[in-house]
Amino acid sequence: MNGIPHLTFDLDKPGVSRGHLVVPGGADHEELSLPVFSLNKAEGPRLLVTGGCHGNELEGPLVARRLVEWLPKAQTCGRVIVLPVLNPLAVEAWSRNTPLDGLNLNRVFPGRADGSVTERIADAVSRVLLPMADTVFDLHSFGPGWEFPPASTTHPINDPDLMAATIKMAEAFKLPMTLVWEHPGSAGMFDTLAQNQGKVFVCAEFGGGNVSSEGLAIYEAGVRNALVALGLVEGKADYPTFRQQKTSQTLETRRSSDELKAPARGIFEPCCSVLDQVKQGDLIGILYPMDSLTADAIDICAPGACIVYAIRSGAHVEADEGVALVARPLSR
Amino acid sequence: MNGIPHLTFDLDKPGVSRGHLVVPGGADHEELSLPVFSLNKAEGPRLLVTGGCHGNELEGPLVARRLVEWLPKAQTCGRVIVLPVLNPLAVEAWSRNTPLDGLNLNRVFPGRADGSVTERIADAVSRVLLPMADTVFDLHSFGPGWEFPPASTTHPINDPDLMAATIKMAEAFKLPMTLVWEHPGSAGMFDTLAQNQGKVFVCAEFGGGNVSSEGLAIYEAGVRNALVALGLVEGKADYPTFRQQKTSQTLETRRSSDELKAPARGIFEPCCSVLDQVKQGDLIGILYPMDSLTADAIDICAPGACIVYAIRSGAHVEADEGVALVARPLSR
Numbered sequence: 001m002n003g004i005p006h007l008t009f010d011l012d013k014p015g016v017s018r019g020h021l022v023v024p025g026g027a028d029h030e031e032l033s034l035p036v037f038s039l040n041k042a043e044g045p046r047l048l049v050t051g052g053c054h055g056n057e058l059e060g061p062l063v064a065r066r067l068v069e070w071l072p073k074a075q076t077c078g079r080v081i082v083l084p085v086l087n088p089l090a091v092e093a094w095s096r097n098t099p100l101d102g103l104n105l106n107r108v109f110p111g112r113a114d115g116s117v118t119e120r121i122a123d124a125v126s127r128v129l130l131p132m133a134d135t136v137f138d139l140h141s142f143g144p145g146w147e148f149p150p151a152s153t154t155h156p157i158n159d160p161d162l163m164a165a166t167i168k169m170a171e172a173f174k175l176p177m178t179l180v181w182e183h184p185g186s187a188g189m190f191d192t193l194a195q196n197q198g199k200v201f202v203c204a205e206f207g208g209g210n211v212s213s214e215g216l217a218i219y220e221a222g223v224r225n226a227l228v229a230l231g232l233v234e235g236k237a238d239y240p241t242f243r244q245q246k247t248s249q250t251l252e253t254r255r256s257s258d259e260l261k262a263p264a265r266g267i268f269e270p271c272c273s274v275l276d277q278v279k280q281g282d283l284i285g286i287l288y289p290m291d292s293l294t295a296d297a298i299d300i301c302a303p304g305a306c307i308v309y310a311i312r313s314g315a316h317v318e319a320d321e322g323v324a325l326v327a328r329p330l331s332r
Numbered sequence: 333m334n335g336i337p338h339l340t341f342d343l344d345k346p347g348v349s350r351g352h353l354v355v356p357g358g359a360d361h362e363e364l365s366l367p368v369f370s371l372n373k374a375e376g377p378r379l380l381v382t383g384g385c386h387g388n389e390l391e392g393p394l395v396a397r398r399l400v401e402w403l404p405k406a407q408t409c410g411r412v413i414v415l416p417v418l419n420p421l422a423v424e425a426w427s428r429n430t431p432l433d434g435l436n437l438n439r440v441f442p443g444r445a446d447g448s449v450t451e452r453i454a455d456a457v458s459r460v461l462l463p464m465a466d467t468v469f470d471l472h473s474f475g476p477g478w479e480f481p482p483a484s485t486t487h488p489i490n491d492p493d494l495m496a497a498t499i500k501m502a503e504a505f506k507l508p509m510t511l512v513w514e515h516p517g518s519a520g521m522f523d524t525l526a527q528n529q530g531k532v533f534v535c536a537e538f539g540g541g542n543v544s545s546e547g548l549a550i551y552e553a554g555v556r557n558a559l560v561a562l563g564l565v566e567g568k569a570d571y572p573t574f575r576q577q578k579t580s581q582t583l584e585t586r587r588s589s590d591e592l593k594a595p596a597r598g599i600f601e602p603c604c605s606v607l608d609q610v611k612q613g614d615l616i617g618i619l620y621p622m623d624s625l626t627a628d629a630i631d632i633c634a635p636g637a638c639i640v641y642a643i644r645s646g647a648h649v650e651a652d653e654g655v656a657l658v659a660r661p662l663s664r
Contacts, residue, residue, distance in 0.1 A: 018625040035625040058646040062601045065620045065629065085622055091599070091648050094477070144476055145426070147542065210479060210540045211646025213602050267423070269394045270545050288397045290417055293350040293367040297397065314390040314543025316423050 005113075005124030007036065011081070011132055014040050016072050021083065023124045028100055029089070029117040036129075037068045037082040044078025045230045048133035049223075050125070051083070053105050053140060053190065054097075055090025059206050060139030063220045070224075074233040081129060087121060096143060107188035126193060135169065135200045137226065138190055139219075142207025147313045149274040150218045150242060151177040151205045152226075155186060157195055166195075167330075170202045171250060172229035173222035176242045176275060177309060178250040179205075180330055202226070208313050218242055249275075251307060253327035258306070260324040262317040263298050266290050270311045270324075278302040284324050285311065302326070337445075337456030339368065343413070343464055346372050348404055353415065355456045360432055361421070361449040368461075369400045369414040376410025377562045380465035381555075382457070383415070385437050385472060385522065386429075387422025391538050392471030395552045402556075406565040413461060419453060428475060439520035458525060467501065467532045469558065470522055471551075474539025479645045481606045482550045482574060483509040483537045484558075487518060489527055498527075499662075502534045503582060504561030505554035508574045508607060509641060510582040511537075512662055534558070540645050550574055581607075583639060585659035590638075592656040594649040595630050598622050602643045602656075610634040616656050617643065634658070 009019035017040070020033035049067060051060025064084035071080055085091050086105060093099045103118035111122025130136070142148035152170040157163040170178045186192045194201040206219055218240040225237035239246035262268060266289040278284065282302045289295040302308075306326035317323060341351035349372070352365035381399060383392025396416035403412055417423050418437060425431045435450035443454025462468070474480035484502040489495040502510045518524045526533040538551055550572040557569035571578035594600060598621040610616065614634045621627040634640075638658035649655060 033623075035623065037625050055648075058599055058648070061599050061622065062620065062646065065599075065622075065625075068625055069629070084625070088622065091622070094648060145542075147544065208542045210476075210542055211602065212479065213605060216601065267390055267393050267397075269548065270543065272545060288394065290393065290397075290420065290423070291365075291367065293369050293397075293400055293416070297401070314394065314548075316387075316390070316426060 005128050007128060009038070011038055012040065014042065021124055021128060023120050026114070026117060026120055032088065032117070032121070034083060034085060034088065038079070039071050039075050040079045041075055041077050045135060045232055046079045046133045047081070047230060047232060048129055048136045049080065049082045049139065050086050050136070051139040052085035052087055052091050053138060054143060055087055055093055055095045056143050057141035058091070058211050059141045059216060059219050060204070061085050061091065062211065062216055063139055063223055066220055067223065076232070076234055078232050079132070080232060081132060083125070083129065086125065087118070089117065106190055107185070109188050109190045109193040130194060130197070133199065135230065136194050137202055137204060137223065139204045139223070142205055142310060144208050145313060145315050146208045146310050147270065147274050148205055148207030148310045149177045150175045150215070150222060150240070151179050152222065153179045153181050153203045153205050154201070155181055155183050155191060162195060162198060162200070166200050166202065167250070169200050169226065169229070171248070172226050172237065173202070173204065174225045174237055174239045174248055175218070175222040176247055176249070178248065179309060179327065180250070180252040182253060182255040184255055207310070250330045251309060251327035252330045253309065253325060258326050259322045260284060260300055260303070260326065262287050262319055262321050262323050263300070264289055264319050266317065268312050268315050268317050268323045270313060272308055272311065274309055274311060276308050278306060278308060280304045284308060287323070300324070337460050339460060341370070343370055344372065346374065353456055353460060355452050358446070358449060358452055364420065364449070364453065366415060366417060366420065370411070371403050371407050372411045373407055373409050377467060377564055378411045378465045379413070379562060379564060380461055380468045381412065381414045381471065382418050382468070383471040384417035384419055384423050385470060386475060387419055387425055387427045388475050389473035390423070390543050391473045391548060391551050392536070393417050393423065394543065394548055395471055395555055398552055399555065408564070408566055410564050411464070412564060413464060415457070415461065418457065419450070421449065438522055439517070441520050441522045441525040462526060462529070465531065467562065468526050469534055469536060469555065471536045471555070474537055474642060476540050477645060477647050478540045478642050479602065479606050480537055480539025480642045481509045482507045482547070482554060482572070483511050484554065485511040485513050485535045485537050486533070487513055487515050487523060494527060494530060494532070498532050498534065499582070501532050501558065501561070503580070504558050504569065505534070505536065506557045506569055506571045506580055507550070507554040508579055510580065511641060511659065512584040514585060514587040516587055539642070582662045583641060583659035584662045585641065585657060590658050591654045592616060592632055592635070592658065594619050594651055594653050594655050595632070596621055596651050598649065600644050600647050600649050600655045602645060604640055604643065606641055606643060608640050610638060610640060612636045616640060632656070
């Protein structure tokens with residue numbers, strides 16, 4: 001089977017299977033074996049859960065591993081396939097992109113069988129696993145350097161029925177935020193590929209680079225809520241507690257207008273937290289020029305009434321680099 | 333003055349001065365100008381505050397910048413010198429070490445006038461600023477990948493009088509933790525150099541790589557408390573609120589026995605938070621081998637009654653890499 005991506009087990013076998021997705025080797029790297037879990041209980045929804053697309057977003061692999069331990073006692077019907085780590089080369093390096101070829105796995109879908117290692121991973125997932133699912137949960141985090149609330153996210157989708165079904169699925173996570181996110185570039189994203197095939201695709205997000213036990217508990221509760229909504233497991237979905245509250249809101253954001261940028265070079269200090277509701281002129285952060293102590297600190301204020309959904313958690317930034325992202329309630 | 337580190341202003345001038353510490357150029361990098369603030373109110377304690385020793389620890393530079401804005405209306409006597417960013421090359425790269433020469437600034441003190449750029453920074457600080465102070469606050473953070481509580485720290489010091497004075501100063505920050513920390517290697521540390529000259533040297537620490545507005549507020553309150561204790565400003569010191577509590581404890585740790593290590597390669601999941609008190613056998617974290625889904629997760633448990641003071645916040649680790657650090661109340 002050299003040269004053809006394949007699974008080391010038969011997905012149609014009833015019950016639990018544990019094996020590997022084999023990604024063929026190439027000039028840059030030998031064959032990879034990505035651990036895969038499958039639980040096949042015949043009729044019902046077909047779900048694919050993936051984590052570790054970006055190597056410095058580790059909530060996903062951890063929650064996926066928890067699912068692998070929990071599903072055998074919880075799943076009542078349908079099929080769930082779990083691939084905890086899409087990109088082991090990036091995870092081992094705690095790096096967003098694959099160090100070997102510098103590629104972002106989430107920009108090279110559907111991949112190339114004769115491409116570099118990142119493209120071969122995408123090709124294997126696209127050809128072997130994606131056809132087996134109607135719904136995909138891709139477990140991301142926002143990554144280091146930003147604060148981001150526990151959230152399920154999607155992007156604007158042209159097909160209104162798929163858009164509605166996707167938002168409904170995303171809201172079923174019952175996380176503090178559901179976000180319809182106009183993304184800078186959707187070419188090559190796993191989302192786009194799956195949506196073009198008519199599948200419901202939801203990203204879970206959380207930030208920044210640090211994983212806490214509290215954060216993981218919220219993240220896992222969100223994924224379990226979504227499994228309940230799909231009917232794959234029994235139980236009652238409940239809003240997880242975030243900052244002493246059980247809340248949820250659905251927001252939308254536009255790429256063109258909803259990014260606040262650093263007015264100069266310096267160190268950015270966040271002055272609010274994610275999900276803070278602000279009105280025009282409210283202080284969002286301060287930019288301290290660091291080349292001189294006679295240069296005044298610069299206040300960065302809200303451009304209008306909005307909700308801060310992501311904020312740089314302290315960083316040295318260049319002029320025009322983004323420091324905060326804002327959104328508004330979704331208009332339906 | 334080419335080739336000799338110097339200040340662009342006279343430190344003995346009364347009142348506020350803002351200028352630069354000039355670090356001479358060398359073969360690897362041109363001359364650097366590090367912004368310096370000084371407020372000279374004659375008799376009283378002589379304090380040096382530094383931040384940005386490591387480039388991915390940004391609480392320090394931000395709190396130092398806040399001090400620069402606050403001290404002119406608050407300081408009543410003595411002299412305070414503030415150098416918000418010791419290593420601008422590392423800060424601009426969000427890197428612990430200086431990218432250019434790969435050196436950790438906090439391992440090359442007292443530096444070398446004819447060394448690489450990191451060594452020249454250490455040399456300039458050691459020769460020009462350190463002699464002007466009796467007390468030094470070096471504002472660090474624990475850096476990305478770990479959780480660490482707001483803390484003031486010191487290391488074991490041979491001179492018992494200096495040790496006692498240093499612990500007293502560290503406790504005056506009134507942060508949730510004061511830590512006497514047996515460190516792997518003290519050679520070349522700024523601390524060691526200052527302590528060998530009989531100075532009181534306290535590090536402020538906080539982790540991990542993310543800066544939040546709440547975290548900054550606690551950090552700044554700690555530094556202000558220490559300024560009150562020194563008598564440089566008037567006011568009442570108070571314990572900052574951390575996790576809905578106003579608490580403080582002084583702990584000690586030994587390098588040889590107080591590091592919990594990963595028993596295998598995998599992704600570490602933290603199962604407790606910093607400052608959690610645990611007893612023998614309590615779960616501290618779980619190590620998930622990621623190469624196979626048939627390998628069981630491995631519980632990492634407390635070796636005895638102790639307090640977790642630092643924990644890996646999710647990470648891919650190799651076998652024997654540290655995942656948690658524990659301590660016990662200081663025996664006096």
